[in-house]
Amino acid sequence: IKPCNLTGWWENDLGSKMQVFEVGKDGTFSGQYHTAVSSTKKPIQPSPVTGSQHLDEDGQCTFGFTVNWKKFSDSTAVFVGQCFNGDDGKEVLHTSWLLREKVDSELDDWKATRTGHNTFTRAG
Numbered sequence: 001i002k003p004c005n006l007t008g009w010w011e012n013d014l015g016s017k018m019q020v021f022e023v024g025k026d027g028t029f030s031g032q033y034h035t036a037v038s039s040t041k042k043p044i045q046p047s048p049v050t051g052s053q054h055l056d057e058d059g060q061c062t063f064g065f066t067v068n069w070k071k072f073s074d075s076t077a078v079f080v081g082q083c084f085n086g087d088d089g090k091e092v093l094h095t096s097w098l099l100r101e102k103v104d105s106e107l108d109d110w111k112a113t114r115t116g117h118n119t120f121t122r123a124g
């Protein structure tokens with residue numbers, strides 16, 4: 001199976017784009033996240049990404065990465081997932097995510113973390 005290297009541009013089903021810079025020998029990487037969603041009109045500057053992927057020779061690598069949203073309301077998202085080579089030969093990242101938004105009171109802590117899933121494919 002072709003080994004999966006996350007370096008390059010990815011797009012998720014929301015239209016957000018992520019650029020992964022080169023992946024180190026230890027599997028760590030950094031990158032930039034250009035979100036397509038935001039609760040404000042203000043265009044958001046790209047947000048820093050840091051992560052780590054497995055680099056086993058058998059491909060199908062699992063990974064995790066964190067996005068620190070550079071926006072006035074500070075939130076953090078963590079993604080975990082696996083890279084697959086689709087039958088059409090196209091790489092696809094199946095991910096689950098947790099989005100933590102800052103709340104002003106501990107009483108609101110219960111509602112501060114959302115979860116979901118996203119699929120990323122190589123951006124054209």
Ligand SMILES: O=C1C=CC(=NNc2ccccc2C(=O)O)C=C1
Pocket residue numbers: 012014016035036037038039044069070071075077097099116118
């Ligand atoms: O200021 C903000 C705060 C949170 C955001 N969450 N985006 C996400 C959260 C989960 C999965 C995908 C995305 C995305 O932007 O593609 C984006 C901008």
